[in-house]
Amino acid sequence: MPTDSRPFNFSAGPSAMPLAVLEQIENDLLSWQGQGLSVMEMSHRSDEFMQICQQAEQDFRCLLTIPEHFKILFMQGGGTGANAAIPLNLSQSGVVDMLITGHWSAHSKLEAEKYAKVHTVFSGAQDNYRSIAPIEQWRFSQNAAYVQLCSNETVHGVAFSTLPDLAALGLNAPLVVDCSSDIASRAIDWSLVGVAFAGVQKNLGPAGLTVIVVREDLLGRALPICPSIFNFELLAQHHSMYNTPPTWSIYVAGLVFQWSLAQRDGDLTALAAIEARNQRKASLLYSAIEQSELYYSQVDKAVRSKMNVPFFLHNPALTTTFLQQAKQQGLIQLAGHKALGGVRASLYNAMPEAGVQQLVSFMQQFERSHA
Secondary structure, three states, rough: OOOOOOOOOOOOOOOOOHHHHHHHHHHHOOOHHHHHOHHHOOOOOOOOHHHHHHHHHHHHHHHHHOOOOOOEEEEEHHHHHHHHHHHHHHHOOOEEEEEOOOHEEEHHHHHOOOOOOEEEEEOOOHHHHHHHHHHHHHHOOOOOOEEEOOOOOOOOOOOOOOOOOOOOOOOOOOOEEOOOOOOOOOOOOOOOOOEEEEOOOOOOOOOEEEEEEEEHOOOOOOOOOOOOOOOOOHHOOOOOOOOOOOHHHHHHHHHHHHHHOOEEOOOOOOHHHHHHHHHHHHHHHHHHHHOOOEEEEEEEEHHOOOEEEEEEEOOOHHHHHHHHHHHOOOOOOOOOOOOOOEEEEEOOOOHHHHHHHHHHHHHHHHHHHHH
């Protein structure tokens, strides 16, 4: 078991949070900074909460080096709500392009089809989302309002190593990135992005908050049917306070932003240090899978996610036993998504390297026991 007696939580989301953040929440729960009330009891327009919200926005911008010409919006609705908000704000031409690389980008397409005609640039469905087609095989439409992709597929474990440069491909459409499951795990080249959005419940906090980062020139384009609480321009004008925001989730996410900024290591920025640690964790686990005769990955090596690692046992009858014994060893929430089965280990920022080392050790011991 982990040394602090808490299990290592490999959940895909809502996911594990840093222990230091949980301890700060515990300390502040009944009386935030000695004010005699919990953040959950504060008015969202009070000076105290405005301080919390402004600091969270400032820290998030600093962590991800977000340029000033992007607005940061805190809103509700999760990734599904954001997938509706994007076409409601950007689909003026009536056509949008989508790259379908797994479960969540396919979900994005279904949501966008309620408001626009969706053109599929490419789909990985034919090989069960195990790879991403070469850029030479992508087929864009000529009048798309925007191009959307999911930078990291939580279910299928497929990720873009770099974002496409649409301008270099001769396109004027902005790039929309669903980065819910890899936000703040690596740097983002903002020169390539029009909008990025993420539910925070994987790398940045508790469920209930969605962060939208939108380039200023893309504001003011909402369709007439767009609900006011999803209107990016209104949210920006009111500093995410058009309606009552998810105050508790903003507060906790702000603590995670501060914890993330404290991960700076020597000459490495906080985000660079986090990215290097994530690379080590993923390399350790993928190496164990590759060297095994019991486990295997279905995802092409070139596009394997560093955040979500689905894998399978050659003898699937052993999967239930594997999961049960892993839980007994303090390794929890390893079951694969119901659409795929198997095993899935999510290696988000709060997962320490010791957790992955413990998992690999258990995998090796389990294989020896079932050789």
